Amino acid sequence: MPVLTRDDYNRYSRQLLVAEMDEHKQQALRLADAVIVGLGGLGCAVAPYLAGAGVGRLRLIDGDEVELSNLPRQPLYGERDLGEAKARVASLRLRDMNRTLSVQCYATRVVESNAESLLQGASVVLDCTDNMASRQLINRVCYQLGVPLISGAASGMQGQLLMLHPDQTHGCYRCLYAPEQSEPNTCLAQGILGPVVGIVGTAQALQALLFMTSMAPPNWGELRLFDGLSGQWQALKVPSLKGCPVCGERNADYS
Amino acid sequence: MQITVNDKVTEVAEGLSLKQLLELLSVDENGLALAVNQRVINRTLWPQHALHADDQVTLFTVVAGG
Numbered sequence: 202m203p204v205l206t207r208d209d210y211n212r213y214s215r216q217l218l219v220a221e222m223d224e225h226k227q228q229a230l231r232l233a234d235a236v237i238v239g240l241g242g243l244g245c246a247v248a249p250y251l252a253g254a255g256v257g258r259l260r261l262i263d264g265d266e267v268e269l270s271n272l273p274r275q276p277l278y279g280e281r282d283l284g285e286a287k288a289r290v291a292s293l294r295l296r297d298m299n300r301t302l303s304v305q306c307y308a309t310r311v312v313e314s315n316a317e318s319l320l321q322g323a324s325v326v327l328d329c330t331d332n333m334a335s336r337q338l339i340n341r342v343c344y345q346l347g348v349p350l351i352s353g354a355a356s357g358m359q360g361q362l363l364m365l366h367p368d369q370t371h372g373c374y375r376c377l378y379a380p381e382q383s384e385p386n387t388c389l390a391q392g393i394l395g396p397v398v399g400i401v402g403t404a405q406a407l408q409a410l411l412f413m414t415s416m417a418p419p420n421w422g423e424l425r426l427f428d429g430l431s432g433q434w435q436a437l438k439v440p441s442l443k444g445c446p447v448c449g450e451r452n453a454d455y456s
Numbered sequence: 457m458q459i460t461v462n463d464k465v466t467e468v469a470e471g472l473s474l475k476q477l478l479e480l481l482s483v484d485e486n487g488l489a490l491a492v493n494q495r496v497i498n499r500t501l502w503p504q505h506a507l508h509a510d511d512q513v514t515l516f517t518v519v520a521g522g
Binding site for chain 2: 239241242243244328329330331332333336353354355356357359360361372376377378379382391393398424426435436437438439440442
């Protein structure tokens with residue numbers, strides 16, 4: 202039985218008007234627990250849309266502090282926040298946006314020793330990190346925990362979106378990229394244009410909302426490539442790699 | 457036989473492997489990923505994956521920034 206308050210009906214009125222939405226789905230969002238790892242360009246796009254939509258529990262994780270070079274593409278932060286922990290500033294902004302939510306902030310990097318406890322119990326993990334090592338770790342822990350993973354990445358004019366569900370037979374992030382597969386395309390090396398990373402982040406947020414409300418199942422195992430110059434998306438399938446150390450035997454179906 | 461590489465029609469020898477294709481095109485494998493007919497092929501399989509006529513090869517870069 203939906204238990205939306207009068208304020209909820211008012212706050213969420215526009216999204217409740219969407220034909221595919223209803224009170225039960227709104228309530229599903231309230232009961233959901235989304236983990237956002239990384240609060241840079243991707244996280245700054247993902248987080249406000251999930252908070253705005255009414256995702257009841259949000260865990261915000263980032264060990265960095267706000268720098269001047271972040272401001273062009275990370276609109277959760279302003280000049281007064283320089284030097285402050287991103288996780289803390291972001292959580293304040295989100296609480297200000299929607300006080301009905303539980304927003305927890307973790308001003309730390311996700312590393313081997315804390316990954317499992319940080320991601321445990323999540324409805325979905327949004328990988329918004331900025332390096333290959335963190336992405337491999339988050340993929341591995343999500344598969345250990347059985348938590349769906351919606352991963353975004355951007356640099357230069359290129360964006361990538363990947364939807365993974367450990368219970369499905371497709372490949373994982375490790376099947377897509379080997380850890381040593383070099384990483385020339387970080388924002389530091391290739392630069393980044395704000396809207397490109399914003400488009401990927403909002404696409405992650407949309408997929409997460411579709412999943413958490415059950416409005417539409419994401420295309421699990423799909424990698425979407427975004428080209429900022431043409432504005433076009435391209436969809437590829439990620440098959441499971443035989444003998445993958447992460448998604449392993451149960452998913453091996455490489456042809 | 458003809459294949460396409462990022463939508464460009466390319467004439468190559470029968471049975472060419474992905475690894476050989478990259479050498480033929482002088483493409484730097486560093487930070488490169490690829491798909492054949494919209495299916496990603498893991499890098500470890502490039503030497504053994506033989507191309508067929510009309511295959512659509514998509515070359516793209518590893519992106520990990522955020």
